[in-house]
Amino acid sequence: MPTMKDVARVAGVSTATVSRAMMSPERVSEKTRLKVQQAIASTGFTPNAIARNLRKSESKTIVVVLPDIANMFFADIVRGIQLVAQQNGYKVLLGDSVHTVQQASVYIDLVKTKQADGIISLTAELPAEFKSGSNIPMVMACEFFEGYPVPTVHSDNYGGAKRAVDYLRDMGHKRIACITGPKENPLCGVRKQGYLDSLQQGKLSFEAAAVESGDFSFHSGYAAFKRLHKQYQMTALFCFNDMMAMGAMRAAMEVGYSVPDQLSIVGFDDLLFAEYTTPQLTTIRQPQKQIGETAMKVLLKILNGEQAPQESVIPTQLLVRSSSAVPPVAGAEHSFEER
Amino acid sequence: MPTMKDVARVAGVSTATVSRAMMSPERVSEKTRLKVQQAIASTGFTPNAIARNLRKSESKTIVVVLPDIANMFFADIVRGIQLVAQQNGYKVLLGDSVHTVQQASVYIDLVKTKQADGIISLTAELPAEFKSGSNIPMVMACEFFEGYPVPTVHSDNYGGAKRAVDYLRDMGHKRIACITGPKENPLCGVRKQGYLDSLQQGKLSFEAAAVESGDFSFHSGYAAFKRLHKQYQMTALFCFNDMMAMGAMRAAMEVGYSVPDQLSIVGFDDLLFAEYTTPQLTTIRQPQKQIGETAMKVLLKILNGEQAPQESVIPTQLLVRSSSAVPPVAGAEHSFEER
DNA sequence: ACCGAAAATGCAATCGATTACATTTTATGA
DNA sequence: TCATAAAATGTAATCGATTGCATTTTCGGT
Known part of the structure; x- marks a missing residue:
């Protein structure tokens, strides 16, 4: 697998220049930029993100913890998160915790070990450490703890x-x-x-x-x-x-x-x-996508060290369909016999 | 954030010893192992997985690409994958490609950039490079390409x-x-x-x-x-x-x-x-969990450099419930008028 | 043609762990 | 008790990129 060194050799420049050609093209002359691009193409080089992450100590990745991937309720929340994440250069990875604290820990460890920068949790089934606050960048969506040690986004x-x-x-x-x-x-x-x-x-x-x-x-x-x-x-x-x-x-x-x-x-x-x-x-609609978007925006603030709101409440909406109607006239109710 | 150096200093040993105390305890004396464990606890050290991954060039992570996270069909497949992955020390991350090749590429890039070791794709909506084979460790589940350049697991x-x-x-x-x-x-x-x-x-x-x-x-x-x-x-x-x-x-x-x-x-x-x-x-049941398990097993073989089967077919099963019955007797069919 | 500032590039340290190899300590046996 | 093998530990290179600082090149102005 070709590394930056190989590209540098082929292009006849230093690795520093290769790096700059990719990261900040304006700091490199037109001519060398082209040479580097050619070298990249000819060697088939793909930058090793692990090395970059190590150096920059950030992964531009966030993890979404779902209690149950089979629960469709979360789908649009994830979509909303993804939308905002993408716009801000973050990748989104989903972790299914299967309603277990143990599984959730696995995903939380990803940020402890620097493989991810932050977490959005769609479950409150989390290790106890969070109930008293922690220094892991995290926001909860939909669910919340009483006492709110973590920023929360949920509907009304x-x-x-x-x-x-x-x-x-x-x-x-x-x-x-x-x-x-x-x-x-x-x-x-x-x-x-x-x-x-x-x-x-x-x-x-x-x-x-x-x-x-x-x-x-x-x-x-x-x-x-x-x-x-x-x-x-x-x-x-x-x-x-x-x-x-x-x-x-x-x-x-x-x-x-x-x-x-x-x-x-x-x-x-x-x-x-x-x-x-x-x-x-007939149902009360929760604007799931919006919940997701908001949650991601809050997480971004936290990651950027800005002040983030402790609680964001998203309004709901009544959707009248055909499972509801005016009550039956007297006598037409379902017969009821107490046991 | 404490690093291994800090632990080494506190324990009064070298980083090499700290590393060994964690990775291969049998290569370290009882006494120093305890010292190191104490130092780890007292510093609150968590190993930086990025650094480890860089050094070992593996991430013990695999990515599952879903075309649509809202499609419940995939839930148990993911569970099956997760089960086998976990047993073998792999983490599973899910990526929602929203039926777009572009999104799928984002997840595939995770392995190109060494953030993940392999891919299980539950969608055939993938970049063209795969249709002619590629050197990315990958298996397809459920879906497949005609001509099979990638190992596939699907039901019958x-x-x-x-x-x-x-x-x-x-x-x-x-x-x-x-x-x-x-x-x-x-x-x-x-x-x-x-x-x-x-x-x-x-x-x-x-x-x-x-x-x-x-x-x-x-x-x-x-x-x-x-x-x-x-x-x-x-x-x-x-x-x-x-x-x-x-x-x-x-x-x-x-x-x-x-x-x-x-x-x-x-x-x-x-x-x-x-x-x-x-x-x-009434329906034909696809054993989703088994499909997932099998797909992960195949991927493991690929990752370990073993020979992997090109195609694994999982048997299906008829579940008779109440939407099916013997045909109506003549005359009792639904009336039909051709337009 | 030459000076000085700005632009371009290179050198080498760095991120935090792992590990081959070297060195020291301990244990064994005569 | 001492030689020697085995066990424990340390030293330093390494993974592959980024980046502060130093150096070289370019270029406008005269």
Whole structure:
């Protein structure tokens, strides 16, 4: 594999000149620049980035840690990150942590060992060191820790949840159930507050039986609904993500609810698939690409030693599709027998 | 940031000894090993992998190029790759090429510049240099070029397609339509041959009107079906992937077919979502994780300078779910009027 | 044709680890 | 106890590029 020395020899100049011809052409005469270019072409030289990185102690690479590469929710976030990274001369590498702290560490080590300059984490399942702050350039997107030792970019979880429930309330629903995510997840606490506040604002009483929780998966949504419909008579259901909403919709149909006539369902995220369900899912859209772009911009600030915002909140948007409608007239509800 | 020199100073030994204490502990006395470990701990030293990589000219990192990170089909392949990579001391980085050759080049450059040792490409959208062979350690998974200048791992596309159509035929279907992928895609040619051979073997005549093509997306499947049902009366439909099958299923239902009573649908891939559609999709499962594992094993052979197989074919499997059934009795078919 | 400033180029140190080879220390056995 | 082999450690070169500083070349002006 040819090195810069070879190019220098062929071009009849020093390695310093070769380096300059590539890095700062204006510091080299027209003539030698051409000689060097020719030599590069004829030797088939490719600069060894490792050597360069060592010398400059930077890699112009950032790592994005995903908890689950199969979760489509992250796709557009990554795209947004990539866009901004590219514009600023950074490469993006993705690491799938498979929801394990151990795997996440592997990717974090990349920056400790100087193979990457910084991290954007789309998961909060990280080694404990971060919970108390660390000196690794990092920003969290979507998820966050309580107490925020790391800069965070996420959508307006409270506002989105409240908007969803407001919408159902405004259509006349009085009995609005909810399927939350894992209780310990900070972001779920915030969404739940949105749900509660909307109920209260509409003077609807909150009943514990109206709430079940899942783990954001299709199956957990399915299971949660099967529990829910036995303990609470509802005409509307708000789910903390689309995946669970889809599971709940499947369960509801199996149990004999017709959606949206007897039961309105609203999700959260706006997965690509939300559009493909039957009926199409009404949901709260998180502007994923924008979250990604913002996260990368924040990371760039950190990398450049500028002041970075601790928290960036991106607004959400209600997308009304066909899984939601006005409540059924009295008597047309799904029959409900308490056990 | 502390370097090995610092550790050496604190431990009162040379950097060589520090290096050996880490790399080959058996070449260092118990006593000094402990001193070094202490010094490492007290200085908070992390070895600079860039320097090591430069010296050893290897990075123990491989890059996986995905055409589209939003395509869930790849998730388990990546998991399989990761598993084998990890077992062999390699790190895996994912690159999203967004279906562009240009982006793919960025990731390929990582190995040219020694930041990665090899590549597994899940896309054939690569720079032309590969089509005529190159000296970059690389294996293709799922996709392939015709003529195979690079080692390839993929599932049994011919066998899978034939199995799908055999299954429909065996149930008594006589009019079996097909939605293919992009015509220029080599893998589609192979699947189509499976379709044709099954028809022929069942003495069913092939009609051009029974075939439409899409681009593997939900929408293209939807659109293809809308064209198809006007030109061909069918009782069964085989789609070259699940995504299009789901689009076609939606279209079929809109047009008034009942699935599976009047129309059986079979997909290909076994996406996670195939299980969540209503009715659940019958499909040909590709063992994605195994494809990934095999691809990584092949890459390892290449990296170790061993002989690697040019082509590895992984068997597929028919998963019968509820989108397929015996054909309707005469008279119960979906009404068909030619335009 | 010659001076001095600016432009171009070269020399050699440097980034931080690894490792061949040289040297010192320890252990073994007579 | 001492010679000698084996084990432990140190010295310094090396990986391949970048860059501060020194030196040479170029060029405008007279």
